[in-house]
Every structure is written in C-alpha cells, then in structure tokens.
Amino acid sequence: MRAKFSDAWLAYRLRWKRRRILLRICRSRKQIDLRSDRTKQIAPGAVLAFSTVRNEMLRLPYFLDYYRRLGVAHFLIVDNASTDGTADFLAAQPDVSLWTTSHSYKLSRFGMDWLGWLQWQYGQGHWCLTVDADELLVYPHCDSRDLQALTAHLDSQGLPTFGALMLDMYPRGRLTDVAYTQGQDPVTALGWFDGSGYRHRVHPVFGNQWIQGGVRDRVFFRADPDRAPSLNKTPLVKWHWRNVYVTSTHHMLPRRLNQVFDWPSKTKMTGALLHTKFLLDIAARSSEELDRRQHFENSALYAGYYQDLIAGPDLWTDRSVAYKGWKQLVELGLITPDDWR
Amino acid sequence: MSLGVVMLVHADFDRAEQMVRHWAAGGCPVVIHVDSNVDDTAYDRFVANLGDLADVRFSTRRRCEWGMWGLVAATQDAVQHLLADFEQVGRVFLASGSCLPLRPISELRAFLDASPQTDFIESATTADVPWTVGGLDRERFTLRFPFSWKRRRRLFDGYVRLQQILGVKRRIPKGLVPHMGSQWWCLTRKTLEAILNDPNRRRYDRYFQRVWIPDESYFQTLVRKHATRIQSRSLTLSKFDFQGKPHIFYDDHAEILRRSGCFVARKIWPNAQVLYESFPCATDKAASAVRPSTGTVDRIFDKAVERRTRGRAGLYMHSRFPNMEKANGIAAAPFSVMQGFDALFPDFQNWLAQQTEATVHGHLYAKDRVHFVNGATVFRGALSDSARLRDYNAQGFLTNLMWTTRDQYQCFMFGPADTQSIRWLLAHDTNARVWVISGAWSIPLFLSGQSAAEVRTEAARLQHRENQFLKALRAPDAHARIHIYTLADFLENPHDILQMLVDQIGGHKAHALGQLPEMVDLSGLPAFLQELKNQGMHPYLTGHLSEEMHRQANVVSEPRSYVVGHK
Numbered sequence: 001m002r003a004k005f006s007d008a009w010l011a012y013r014l015r016w017k018r019r020r021i022l023l024r025i026c027r028s029r030k031q032i033d034l035r036s037d038r039t040k041q042i043a044p045g046a047v048l049a050f051s052t053v054r055n056e057m058l059r060l061p062y063f064l065d066y067y068r069r070l071g072v073a074h075f076l077i078v079d080n081a082s083t084d085g086t087a088d089f090l091a092a093q094p095d096v097s098l099w100t101t102s103h104s105y106k107l108s109r110f111g112m113d114w115l116g117w118l119q120w121q122y123g124q125g126h127w128c129l130t131v132d133a134d135e136l137l138v139y140p141h142c143d144s145r146d147l148q149a150l151t152a153h154l155d156s157q158g159l160p161t162f163g164a165l166m167l168d169m170y171p172r173g174r175l176t177d178v179a180y181t182q183g184q185d186p187v188t189a190l191g192w193f194d195g196s197g198y199r200h201r202v203h204p205v206f207g208n209q210w211i212q213g214g215v216r217d218r219v220f221f222r223a224d225p226d227r228a229p230s231l232n233k234t235p236l237v238k239w240h241w242r243n244v245y246v247t248s249t250h251h252m253l254p255r256r257l258n259q260v261f262d263w264p265s266k267t268k269m270t271g272a273l274l275h276t277k278f279l280l281d282i283a284a285r286s287s288e289e290l291d292r293r294q295h296f297e298n299s300a301l302y303a304g305y306y307q308d309l310i311a312g313p314d315l316w317t318d319r320s321v322a323y324k325g326w327k328q329l330v331e332l333g334l335i336t337p338d339d340w341r
Numbered sequence: 342m343s344l345g346v347v348m349l350v351h352a353d354f355d356r357a358e359q360m361v362r363h364w365a366a367g368g369c370p371v372v373i374h375v376d377s378n379v380d381d382t383a384y385d386r387f388v389a390n391l392g393d394l395a396d397v398r399f400s401t402r403r404r405c406e407w408g409m410w411g412l413v414a415a416t417q418d419a420v421q422h423l424l425a426d427f428e429q430v431g432r433v434f435l436a437s438g439s440c441l442p443l444r445p446i447s448e449l450r451a452f453l454d455a456s457p458q459t460d461f462i463e464s465a466t467t468a469d470v471p472w473t474v475g476g477l478d479r480e481r482f483t484l485r486f487p488f489s490w491k492r493r494r495r496l497f498d499g500y501v502r503l504q505q506i507l508g509v510k511r512r513i514p515k516g517l518v519p520h521m522g523s524q525w526w527c528l529t530r531k532t533l534e535a536i537l538n539d540p541n542r543r544r545y546d547r548y549f550q551r552v553w554i555p556d557e558s559y560f561q562t563l564v565r566k567h568a569t570r571i572q573s574r575s576l577t578l579s580k581f582d583f584q585g586k587p588h589i590f591y592d593d594h595a596e597i598l599r600r601s602g603c604f605v606a607r608k609i610w611p612n613a614q615v616l617y618e619s620f621p622c623a624t625d626k627a628a629s630a631v632r633p634s635t636g637t638v639d640r641i642f643d644k645a646v647e648r649r650t651r652g653r654a655g656l657y658m659h660s661r662f663p664n665m666e667k668a669n670g671i672a673a674a675p676f677s678v679m680q681g682f683d684a685l686f687p688d689f690q691n692w693l694a695q696q697t698e699a700t701v702h703g704h705l706y707a708k709d710r711v712h713f714v715n716g717a718t719v720f721r722g723a724l725s726d727s728a729r730l731r732d733y734n735a736q737g738f739l740t741n742l743m744w745t746t747r748d749q750y751q752c753f754m755f756g757p758a759d760t761q762s763i764r765w766l767l768a769h770d771t772n773a774r775v776w777v778i779s780g781a782w783s784i785p786l787f788l789s790g791q792s793a794a795e796v797r798t799e800a801a802r803l804q805h806r807e808n809q810f811l812k813a814l815r816a817p818d819a820h821a822r823i824h825i826y827t828l829a830d831f832l833e834n835p836h837d838i839l840q841m842l843v844d845q846i847g848g849h850k851a852h853a854l855g856q857l858p859e860m861v862d863l864s865g866l867p868a869f870l871q872e873l874k875n876q877g878m879h880p881y882l883t884g885h886l887s888e889e890m891h892r893q894a895n896v897v898s899e900p901r902s903y904v905v906g907h908k
C-alpha cells in the first residue's frame with residue numbers, strides 16, 4: 001500500500017517535472033535564430049536527426065554522410081556559436097535545417113531545450129534520432145538495413161524507443177598522435193574499445209538501466225566511479241509532443257520510454273553509439289571546456305579529468321578490443337538483435 | 342492445367358503492382374482484393390495502373406482486420422470470382438502483396454503438375470502442435486471472439502475471461518475437426534468448389550465468423566472434409582516471431598532465401614531492392630528436382646526466437662537485466678571459489694593451474710586491488726584491477742568477468758579479509774562451486790609471528806566475517822555446490838578433498854593427483870589457538886586441532902582406500 005502510494009506520488013512529481021521541462025523548452029524557443037529553413041522537405045514518416053553542434057567541422061562531413069546512408073531524411077541542427085565555419089558548412093547542405101544561438105549550452109540543459117523545441121514542432125509522429133556529432137549509431141544489421149527498416153520493425157513490435165550503449169572508441173597509442181582527416185571514418189582512427197566492464201543498475205527515479213564503465217571509467221574515474229559518465233542512451237524515439245529528454249539523451253519522460261530493456265530476463269533489441277570523442281581535437285576541446293565550464297552538472301569536479309585529457313594519455317591496453325562491426329558487438333553481448341533476423 | 346492467383350493487398354501498392362505483373366507475365370490470371378480501409382484515391386490509382394493487363398480482376402472490397410472474419414470472406418469472394426471468370430484455372434494460389442516469388446512460375450507449375458489433384462495447405466489439429474501464441478488453441482474454436490484483438494484488446498481479453506469463468510463452450514459443427522495452419526495455400530479447383538458449394542456452407546461460415554483468426558483455420562479445416570489428397574505444408578515460406586507476427590525478409594536474407602528452394606516468400610520489406618531485383622531466379626539443378634527445404638531458414642529464425650524468449654544466460658547488458666533472485670544460473674559459466682586453501686598451501690594457485698587447465702586468479706576481491714592471474718592490471722575485456730571500480734558494483738564485476746571468459750574455466754581465491762558483498766551471489770548461483778576451509782584465516786595470523794594478544798581483535802573480526810559467509814552458504818535457498826570443511830577436517834584427509842576439487846573443475850574424474858602442494862609448517866598452531874582461547878577469543882571455526890594432525894597430513898600423500906570420493 002505504502003509502496004503504491006509512493007509510486008503514485010513519484011509519478012505525479014515526474015509528470016510535473018515533465019511539464020516544467022516543456023514550459024522551459026517553450027520559453028527557450030527565442031534563444032535560437034533560424035538560419036536556413038528546409039523543413040518543408042520533411043515527408044510523413046521520414047526519420048529526422050536532431051543535434052546541437054559546436055566547432056565540429058572535423059567530424060561533420062562524415063557524420064552527415066553516415067546518417068544519410070542510414071536513411072536519415074532531414075537534419076535539424078542547432079549551432080552553438082561555432083568559430084570554425086560549422087554554421088556556413090551546414091547552411092550549404094541541401095538536407096539540413098539550421099538554427100544558430102550564442103546562449104549558454106549549460107543553461108539550455110546541454111542543448112536539450114533548443115532541440116526540445118525543434119522536436120516539439122517537427123518531431124510529432126516521426127522517428128527522431130538525437131545524437132551528438134561524435135556519436136555514430138550502430139544497430140543489428142546496420143550494414144544492410146536502413147533506419148526505415150529498423151523503425152518499421154520497432155513499430156511492428158509496438159516499441160516507441162530504441163536504446164543504445166555508448167562505446168568510447170580510442171586509438172592505439174597516445175591521444176595526441178591520432179591521424180585523422182576530415183571526411184574519414186573516425187573508427188579507422190579510433191579502432192579500439194573496452195569489450196567488458198560495464199556496470200549496470202536500475203536508476204531509482206527513471207526506472208531505466210544506468211550504465212557506467214568503459215575506458216573513461218577505467219582510466220579517469222578509478223578513484224571516483226560515481227562520477228563516471230553514464231553510457232545508457234535512448235537516441236531513437238518515435239516522437240510525441242509530450243516527450244522530453246531529461247539529461248542529455250540518457251533519460252526521458254514519460255518514464256515508460258526509458259524501458260529499453262525487458263524485465264526480467266527477455267531481451268529487447270538494442271544498439272550502440274560509437275563515441276568518437278577522442279579524435280585529435282580532444283586536447284583543444286578539453287582546454288576550452290575548462291575555460292567554458294559548460295560540462296555536465298558540476299563542472300569543477302571534472303577539472304582533473306580534462307587536465308588528464310589535455311596531457312594526451314594512452315588509453316590502449318593489450319586487452320582492448322578492435323572494432324569489427326555489429327556482429328562482434330552482438331557476440332560480446334553489448335548489443336542484441338532480439339529476434340530481428 | 343492453369344494456375345490462378347488470388348492476391349490480398351492492403352499497402353505498398355508499387356510493390357504489389359510489380360508482383361501482379363510478375364504473376365500475369367507468367368500466364369496466371371490474378372484476382373486482387375484490396376482492403377476497404379485503403380483510401381479511394383490510392384485504390385483508383387492502383388486499378389488504373391494495372392488497366393493494361395487483361396487477366397487481372399478486382400473483387401469486391403471488404404474490410405479486413407487481422408484475426409477477424411473479413412479476410413476469409415474476402416478470400417472466398419476472390420476465389421469465386423477467379424473460378425467463374427477463368428474456366429481454365431485448375432488451381433488457385435493464395436498470395437499477398439508482399440509475397441515474393443523466389444523461383445520462376447514455370448518451375449512452380451512443373452512442381453504442381455508433378456502432383457496432380459493434391460492440395461498444398463498446412464493443416465494440423467490443434468491438439469498436436471504448439472504453434473499458437475497466447476494460450477488460445479483449442480479455445481479459438483470453442484469461445485466467441487467478436488472483438489478485435491488489435492484495437493479492443495481489453496474487451497477481447499475481458500470477454501475471453503468471462504466465457505472461461507462461465508464455462509461457455511460453442512459446439513463445433515458436426516463433421517468438422519478443427520485444423521490450423523499457415524494462411525497461405527494452393528488448392529485445386531475441385532476442392533475449392535466443394536468448399537464454396539458445400540450445402541452446409543452458411544452454417545460453417547456463421548460458426549467461423551466468431552472463431553479467432555479464422556484465416557488460419559477456415560480452409561485448413563474444411564479442406565480436411567473435401568480434399569482427396571493433402572500435402573500438409575505451405576508453398577509460401579513465412580516465419581513468425583514469438584508473438585506470432587511474421588518475420589520480414591531483407592536484402593541480407595537473399596542467400597538463405599535462394600537456398601531454401603521455396604517458391605514464394607513473405608513478408609518482404611518493400612525497400613528490399615536487392616531481393617526484388619534478384620528474384621525470382623531459376624535454380625541451377627533440373628528445375629522440378631529441387632524441393633523446397635526450409636531447414637536453414639528455420640534454424641536461423643528459431644534460434645532468434647529462442648534467444649529472444651530466453652535471453653543469454655549470464656549476460657547483463659543494456660537490454661537484459663534479469664532479476665537475479667529468480668535467475669537460475671547467475672554467472673555465464675561454472676566457476677570455483679576457494680577459501681582458505683591459499684593460506685594452507687602458499688603455492689596453491691600455481692599448483693592448481695598445473696593440475697587443471699583452468700585460469701586460477703588470486704584474491705579477486707582483495708581490498709587493495711583485483712588480483713588477476715599473473716598479476717595483470719587489465720584483464721580480458723579490459724576489466725580494470727581497481728578495487729574501487731570493482732566494489733562499486735561487486736556482483737556486476739563477477740558476472741562481467743564470467744561472461745567475457747566463458748570459454749575458459751575460472752577459479753579464484755576468496756577469504757574473510759576480502760570484500761564480502763558477493764557473498765549472496767556465491768551462495769545462490771548454481772554455477773558457483775564453493776570450497777571453504779573454515780578457520781584457515783588463523784594460519785596467516787599465526788605465521789605473522791605476532792602474539793595471540795596482538796592479533797586477537799583481527800582474529801575475532803575474520804572469524805565473524807567467515808561465519809557470516811558460512812551462514813549464507815548454509816541458507817536453505819543456497820543453490821551453489823558447496824563444500825565446507827573445518828581446518829581440522831581438512832587436515833584429516835587433504836588428499837581426497839583436493840582430488841575432488843580438481844575433479845570438479847575437470848568435469849570428470851581427473852587423473853590421480855601425484856604431488857600435493859606444499860603445506861606451511863603448522864607446528865605450534867594448536868598452541869597458538871589455545872592462546873587465543875585464553876585471551877577469550879574462541880576460534881570455533883577451525884575445528885579441534887591437535888599437534889599430530891598436520892604432521893599426519895603431511896605424510897599422507899596416497900589416497901586412503903576406504904574413503905570413497907564423491908562428486
């Protein structure tokens with residue numbers, strides 16, 4: 001009885017939290033200025049991609065190509081005061097609608113308020129992919145089936161969301177020695193990842209699995225695992241205007257959208273986000289991050305982490321796993337094809 | 342004898358048109374039924390696009406909903422239409438808009454001509470097959486299902502429940518034995534006419550209107566009444582997931598579809614360009630000789646269903662987070678845990694690794710760091726040796742380790758000085774084999790050279806922790822394979838116990854142990870323990886030790902014949 005009551009009370013509080021976030025999203029709509037509007041191209045049933053970017057010229061050409069190949073029909077991107085020509089590049093793309101802003105990334109809940117407004121306007125009824133420029137989505141059969149096929153399958157199973165595990169990709173050797181040119185597949189430069197050592201527990205509030213681990217946990221957060229980055233994400237969602245992302249794409253409201261796994265022992269299909277953070281601009285980005293202090297929640301606590309990154313450590317060990325494609329991830333048990341054969 | 346096709350279409354008209362043209366080009370008249378839910382402009386365009394084909398007809402449109410009678414009524418209409426309009430048609434093939442012919446129509450015809458007067462329809466009695474999903478098999482035929490399962494699930498479930506409680510049972514019309522099977526069939530004109538002109542058809546139709554999913558049972562049942570020769574199989578390859586929804590075939594299935602030798606497959610993903618371009622393709626061998634065989638396809642998809650419904654044991658990931666308390670085996674593979682052995686035998690790890698082919702770790706749960714085998718700082722799967730990371734989720738650490746190393750047997754040392762939070766897991770996991778020499782913690786204390794008074798507190802602490810562990814192991818719901826010996830018991834007969842331990846790792850009776858590992862010198866231990874007692878700390882977990890005991894233990898290296906080893 002008591003548990004029931006507290007559940008109901010939590011649900012009630014989270015409902016209000018969601019409404020507050022929606023209100024916030026609505027208020028922040030004035031922070032973004034339209035630069036190029038091609039949203040008329042959006043056809044019913046198209047898969048849309050949403051992203052906030054800042055100085056991503058290094059990754060964007062490949063990023064756009066990659067997701068075009070996967071069948072993303074339109075990109076809705078917010079540029080947060082880039083200085084390397086990102087905005088001009090994006091404005092010239094035929095399938096990108098671009099907004100720009102110079103407001104605080106952190107105060108907009110790490111871009112989620114801006115994207116939330118775009119999703120609210122354009123996302124309704126579409127499958128929406130929300131990814132950063134350094135995240136490449138991998139899912140079972142992604143080499144032969146596009147997102148249209150994936151989302152049709154999810155629709156047929158009645159699943160509104162698709163969960164993915166963030167895999168931090170790293171090079172062999174020091175981070176400062178990575179050879180990468182624009183437009184190249186980043187996975188060729190960052191070919192390694194940690195095949196195991198991911199911790200799981202159920203998030204007390206959002207009811208999803210909270211996953212930490214991987215290379216950043218192993219190297220940078222040994223002493224303070226609580227602060228290690230969360231690796232569970234829900235990047236692909238059949239959008240309804242009521243939906244909101246709470247912290248980045250880690251948690252969503254309403255809570256049922258977070259159920260990207262079956263309780264207790266069955267499996268739902270999941271994918272992975274190859275995280276290409278450790279390209280050669282990592283040192284520059286880290287020192288900028290130290291100045292901007294726009295990192296998650298408590299920026300000061302991450303100073304040591306960024307200092308370590310600037311030093312360009314070697315993350316590779318002889319136990320690292322070389323990335324070979326989605327089948328390998330299935331074998332390692334990091335993603336699962338469910339019964340999608 | 343000519344082959345006619347009845348095609349049921351409700352979406353993806355471009356692909357459907359492509360298929361109609363394919364059948365028509367093969368010389369088959371086609372009667373198409375389009376779901377009345379489809380809006381008129383799409384329908385009109387579809388009809389207009391096919392206007393150039395002479396032998397294509399459209400039957401009266403009906404509302405078709407999955408699991409409801411409409412589909413059967415639509416099929417009946419279309420078949421009647423086909424048989425009336427095309428005198429020459431001797432067989433009817435039922436297909437859908439998303440069916441893809443895998444082999445040329447000429448081969449299908451040759452195959453059919455080779456077995457004249459045979460009806461190809463999958464038809465099995467409900468009692469004998471476990472196909473149905475949701476527990477409704479016999480009840481499909483004895484309850485009424487007026488509500489749509491798709492749109493009115495609660496009403497559907499409620500009404501089923503109500504009928505079950507009231508014990509309502511419909512009478513199955515006389516002369517019918519309920520059969521079920523794939524919706525897609527190929528029947529002869531004779532059989533179809535007999536079904537459609539059956540004097541009792543109105544009665545049967547009325548009955549089947551309230552049966553659940555009649556498209557899988559109407560023709561399947563009636564064919565048993567009228568047909569002379571039945572081949573109980575469908576010529577259409579289709580697979581279903583655990584919810585009974587059809588699997589979709591994509592481009593990457595081209596190879597297994599080709600090898601299946603089936604004539605038609607469904608459902609095909611509308612954007613599967615490669616499939617639509619490469620099929621139908623002629624088989625290499627003498628065309629009629631290749632029989633459909635779905636072995637490979639079945640294996641691949643059945644495995645998927647099994648994995649979906651059962652999960653992979655021992656794997657904890659994003660999408661799989663079982664309730665450990667109910668799980669059968671928690672870790673992915675069997676493993677052994679030894680407590681106290683390394684205190685007694687300093688070189689125990691190396692010795693055990695030599696005796697078996699297992700990976701023998703040190704104290705994985707030591708307070709200072711994770712003692713992987715050979716002192717590695719990073720182990721397979723890039724598991725870190727940081728004690729903090731490990732303790733952050735101690736159970737997860739173990740399940741991760743066992744998952745990544747599931748191809749090799751793992752052993753590790755444990756002790757009361759280690760992190761104890763996996764106690765529960767070790768006791769409950771059916772994959773755990775736990776060996777404990779209780780009281781062995783006293784040996785390092787004794788060997789440290791400190792006096793009993795100095796180590797008294799530490800001894801009490803270790804004894805308390807070990808006792809907690811033993812309690813967990815002795816709980817009624819502890820499902821691990823557990824062997825507990827007091828130090829005194831062990832010293833009585835170390836050889837046999839070690840033999841059992843090694844046998845268990847090998848999984849069979851290993852060869853007899855030659856050399857036992859070297860034991861530490863225990864002379865003086867009984868006195869030390871007595872001294873602890875004098876300090877008020879009774880080491881009750883060691884058992885009763887006497888000075889002679891360890892001497893004897895060291896001498897005995899041959900197994901004693903009267904001890905029968907057991908596993």
